[in-house]
Amino acid sequence: xxxxxxxxxxxxxxxxxxxxxxxxxxxxxxxxxxxxxxxxxxxxxxxxxxxxxxxxxxxxxxxxxxxxxxxxxxxxxxxxxxxxxxxxxxxxxxxxxxxxxxxxxx
Amino acid sequence: xxxxxxxxxxxxxxxxxxxxxxxxxxxxxxxxxxxxxxxxxxxxxxxxxxxxxxxxxxxxxxxxxxxxxxxxxxxxxxxxxxxxxxxxxxxxxxxxxxxxxxxxxxxxxxxxxxxxxxxxxxxxxxxxxxxxxxxxxxxxxxxxxxxxxxxxxxxxxxxxxxxxxxxxxxxxxxxxxxxxxxxxxxxxxxxxxxxxxxxxxxxxxxxxxxxxxxxxxxxxxxxxxxxxxxxxxxxxxxxxxxxxxxxxxxxxxxxxxxxxxxxxxxxxxxxxxxxxxxxxxxxxxxxxxxxxxxxxxxxxxxxxxxxxxxxxxxxxxxxxxxxxxxxxxxxxxxxxxxx
Numbered sequence: 001x002x003x004x005x006x007x008x009x010x011x012x013x014x015x016x017x018x019x020x021x022x023x024x025x026x027x028x029x030x031x032x033x034x035x036x037x038x039x040x041x042x043x044x045x046x047x048x049x050x051x052x053x054x055x056x057x058x059x060x061x062x063x064x065x066x067x068x069x070x071x072x073x074x075x076x077x078x079x080x081x082x083x084x085x086x087x088x089x090x091x092x093x094x095x096x097x098x099x100x101x102x103x104x105x106x
Numbered sequence: 107x108x109x110x111x112x113x114x115x116x117x118x119x120x121x122x123x124x125x126x127x128x129x130x131x132x133x134x135x136x137x138x139x140x141x142x143x144x145x146x147x148x149x150x151x152x153x154x155x156x157x158x159x160x161x162x163x164x165x166x167x168x169x170x171x172x173x174x175x176x177x178x179x180x181x182x183x184x185x186x187x188x189x190x191x192x193x194x195x196x197x198x199x200x201x202x203x204x205x206x207x208x209x210x211x212x213x214x215x216x217x218x219x220x221x222x223x224x225x226x227x228x229x230x231x232x233x234x235x236x237x238x239x240x241x242x243x244x245x246x247x248x249x250x251x252x253x254x255x256x257x258x259x260x261x262x263x264x265x266x267x268x269x270x271x272x273x274x275x276x277x278x279x280x281x282x283x284x285x286x287x288x289x290x291x292x293x294x295x296x297x298x299x300x301x302x303x304x305x306x307x308x309x310x311x312x313x314x315x316x317x318x319x320x321x322x323x324x325x326x327x328x329x330x331x332x333x334x335x336x337x338x339x340x341x342x343x344x345x346x347x348x349x350x351x352x353x354x355x356x357x358x359x360x361x362x363x364x365x366x367x368x369x370x371x372x373x374x375x376x377x378x379x380x381x382x383x384x385x386x387x388x389x390x391x392x393x394x395x396x397x398x399x400x401x402x403x404x405x406x407x408x409x410x411x412x413x414x415x416x417x418x419x420x421x422x423x424x425x426x427x428x429x430x431x432x433x434x435x436x437x438x439x440x441x442x443x444x445x
Contacts, residue, residue, distance in 0.1 A: 046151065046353070069287065074350050
C-alpha cells in the first residue's frame with residue numbers, strides 16, 4: 001500500500017491509499033480523480049492517462065519500457081516529467097509519490 | 107437517401123457482431139465508421155496485441171478477431187460506409203434521419219451506437235491560436251501536396267507520417283522538422299534518410315522542441331518553438347503540419363440528446379436502448395449498473411439490441427426466437443444446407 005498524491009489542474013491535492021500492484025492510473029480511476037481518462041484501459045495505446053511526475057520522484061520510478069516514450073509523443077503537452085500513469089505500478093517504495101494531472105488529456 | 111432497418115455507428119467488434127445478429131433475424135443494416143478501415147480500436151490501436159478473453163478463442167490478435175468477424179458476416183450483404191462520421195441525428199415521425207460529415211443521409215427506425223470511446227480524430231496542437239489557421243495554413247493531414255511547392259513548411263511529429271512527409275516535401279519546399287525528443291519512432295530507413303537530408307541542409311531539424319506560439323494576422327507568418335530549458339526559436343513558415351497520431355473523442359454524439367455519463371451513454375439492460383426510443387448503445391460506449399468493458403459484453407449487448415430493433419422495423423410481425431442449429435429460416439439466411 002502506498003499513499004499517492006494526485007494534484008489536479010485546479011491545484012487540489014487528492015491523497016489516495018493505493019494497493020500494491022495496481023497502477024497509478026487505476027488508483028485514480030477507481031477513486032474518481034478527475035483528469036485521467038485512460039481511454040484504452042491501460043493498454044499503453046492511447047496516452048490519455050498522462051501525468052507529470054514530481055521532480056524528486058522522477059528517478060525513483062521504474063524506467064519506462066519500450067513504447068511508453070513513443071506513446072508520450074501523442075500526449076497533450078508532454079515534457080521530461082511525463083509518464084503514462086498506466087505504466088507505473090504501485091509498491092511500498094512509491095509511498096508519497098506525487099503526480100500532477102495535466103490540464104487535459106486530449 | 108439510404109433506407110435501412112437499422113444503422114450501426116462503429117465498425118469495431120461489437121458493431122460487426124451486431125450486424126450479424128440483425129441480418130440473422132432478417133433485418134437489413136448498414137454500418138458507418140469514421141475510420142477508413144473496418145475493426146475500430148482493435149485495428150487502430152492494437153492490431154498485433156493478443157487478446158485472451160474472447161469465449162472459446164484462447165488467444166487472438168485484434169486483427170485476427172476483426173478478420174474472423176468479417177468472415178462471419180460473409181453470408182450477408184452489408185453496406186459499409188467508411189471514412190464517414192455521423193454528425194447529425196434528427197427525429198422525423200417514427201424514423202431517424204442521420205447525416206454524415208460528407209453529406210450521406212440515412213433514414214431508419216433504429217440507430218445502434220457501437221462507437222467505442224467515440225470517433226478517432228487527429229490530435230491537434232495544444233496551442234489554441236492554431237484553430238484560427240486550421241485548414242488554411244495548419245493541417246493534420248495532406249490532401250494536395252502541390253500547395254506546399256516553393257513554400258516553407260514546418261512539420262511536427264516523430265512518427266512515420268511526419269518523417270515521410272518531411273522527406274517528400276523537402277524535394278520542393280523548405281522543410282523544418284520539429285520533434286519533442288531525439289528519438290524518432292518512424293521506421294529506421296526513414297529516420298536515416300531524415301538525418302542525411304538534415305546533414306545536406308535540405309531539412310532543418312529541431313529536436314527537443316515543441317510549439318509555443320503561432321503568429322500572423324490574416325495569414326500565418328511564423329511560429330515559436332520552445333525546448334525544455336525554455337529557449338525559444340522563431341521560424342518563419344507558410345504552412346504548419348502536425349502529425350501526432352489519433353485520439354478518440356465522443357464528438358457529435360454528445361449533441362444527440364442522449365443521457366451521457368463520463369463519456370458513456372446510459373442504457374437499459376433489456377434492449378440496450380438509450381433515453382431516445384429507437385437509439386441503442388452497445389459495447390464500450392454504453393453504461394449500466396455492472397457494465398464490463400469487455401468485447402464479450404459488447405456481443406451480448408448487440409444481440410439484444412438487434413432483437414429490440416425488430417419491433418420498430420417490423421411493427422406488424424412477431425419476432426420468434428430460433429437457434430442456428432435447428433432453424434431452416436436461419437440456415438437459409440446463412441446460406442448453409444439444412445439437414
